Amino acid sequence: MTGTVTAARSFPRSFDSLDEIFAFTAAFFSGHGLDRDLLPTVDLVLEELFTNMVKYSAGGAPSIRLEMAPAPPGVEVTLTDYDVDRFDVTLAPDTDINLPLEDRKPGKLGLHLIRRLVDSLQYEYSTDRRESRTTFRKTGARKAASGSI
Amino acid sequence: MLAMNFGADGAVVMSGRLDASQCPAALAFLEKVDGTVTLDCRGLDYISSAGLGVFLKTQKRLAGAGGKLRLTGVSRHLQDIFLYSGFDQIFEIEPAR
Numbered sequence: 697m698t699g700t701v702t703a704a705r706s707f708p709r710s711f712d713s714l715d716e717i718f719a720f721t722a723a724f725f726s727g728h729g730l731d732r733d734l735l736p737t738v739d740l741v742l743e744e745l746f747t748n749m750v751k752y753s754a755g756g757a758p759s760i761r762l763e764m765a766p767a768p769p770g771v772e773v774t775l776t777d778y779d780v781d782r783f784d785v786t787l788a789p790d791t792d793i794n795l796p797l798e799d800r801k802p803g804k805l806g807l808h809l810i811r812r813l814v815d816s817l818q819y820e821y822s823t824d825r826r827e828s829r830t831t832f833r834k835t836g837a838r839k840a841a842s843g844s845i
Numbered sequence: 846m847l848a849m850n851f852g853a854d855g856a857v858v859m860s861g862r863l864d865a866s867q868c869p870a871a872l873a874f875l876e877k878v879d880g881t882v883t884l885d886c887r888g889l890d891y892i893s894s895a896g897l898g899v900f901l902k903t904q905k906r907l908a909g910a911g912g913k914l915r916l917t918g919v920s921r922h923l924q925d926i927f928l929y930s931g932f933d934q935i936f937e938i939e940p941a942r
Contacts, residue, residue: 793931802898
């Protein structure tokens with residue numbers, strides 16, 4: 697994390713942690729006077745990353761650490777997962793979003809989405825410590841979508 | 846928290862946050878509807894990829910029987926999510942006014 701960490705907390709490796717995570721991010725945004733329009737995107741990216749860790753690293757440490765630092769008007773966020781295998785979210789393939797309805801299958805959209813919603817996404821892995829760190833920044837500029845509805 | 850009910854015009858009204866923890870309840874509700882269904886999203890503040898999966902499952906089921914799911918009152922944030930997901934190609938979407 698490049699900014700100064702001003703809030704950090706560990707959350708149990710469980711889907712049930714989502715409500716507490718969202719309460720944590722909402723309090724952080726309020727406490728630092730950040731742009732609340734960015735909060736749904738920050739929560740979405742966090743949910744995708746966190747639930748991926750719950751689903752695919754079930755044998756990891758009991759909790760996952762969340763750190764937040766202001767990057768006005770947005771934030772820089774790091775999730776650290778301990779005692780896990782490497783899984784570089786920046787290398788996950790895109791999902792084909794142009795398939796017709798009959799060929800679309802639920803799932804595989806999370807990582808596809810977050811790469812389009814954040815300003816930056818970084819992944820680091822320590823083989824010695826079996827520690828995975830995923831950092832993203834969301835500072836406000838909405839990327840232009842490929843079209844409009 | 847997520848709330849779902851039927852509006853006076855017969856539309857399904859969804860409000861709150863559709864995150865992974867709310868998806869089983871949302872899917873159970875939508876499994877009860879048939880035909881062409883309007884889903885009023887004016888009060889929907891948040892959706893994750895798990896929630897998108899609920900919409901996609903419902904659309905596939907309804908389309909298989911000649912119906913569809915229409916999404917109305919869609920906020921700018923949700924429009925972005927639907928565009929990045931390609932949902933604009935497989936759903937009829939009406940933006941919020």
